[in-house]
Amino acid sequence: MKKVIISVLGHDRPGILAATTQVLFEQECNLENVSQTILQSEFAGVFIASMPESLTVEELNNQLEKVLGSLNLYVFVKPIRVDVPTYDAPGSEPFVITTKGPDRKGLVAGVSSVIARYGANVTNLSAVFKGGDDPNQNIMIYEVDIPWRIDQNSFQKDLREKAAELGLNISIQHRKIFETINRI
Secondary structure, three states, rough: EEEEEEEEEEEOOOOOOHHHHHHHHHHHOOOEEEEEEEEEEEEEEEEEEEOOOOHHHHHHHHHHHHHOOOOOOEEEEEEEOOOOOOOOOOOOOEEEEEEEEEOOOOOHHHHHHHHHHOOEEEEEEEEEEOOOOOOEEEEEEEEEEEEEOHHHHHHHHHHHHHHHOOOEEEEEHHHHHHHHHHOO
């Protein structure tokens, strides 16, 4: 079976997930992964599905647009190429980096540039910016795979310096510690 990645975007309302997955079911696609969230009032969903060889990407896109377009949603379907080598992550440890601070432009760009410079991979990012100077209203939570081979002390020092430059409070914890603390 061929694989596709499908993006669905638009104003949130009940039934988007049901409508999307119903079309995939009717087209004999197998849903393999889903990540969906609501950003302010906007639905954002990404789906990976395998599809029968007899179905084209264009046909699937048309079926999704027919149903989801009536809900004023935007759809993008892209084939996943299996001949492209996948990212082979070096040995790493999962960490959670949390920042809080006054809202301003460049916060995500600043923190993520340090993470990228060390070859760490952001696997998930949740950020909520409600504006103003209340740090509890502006939070970023990065889930990051940090390679074993890097100098952890330099990495954390550079992150802390960037956070201070941006006026952010920062916490860097191994994912297991983060999960344990937040489970209590």
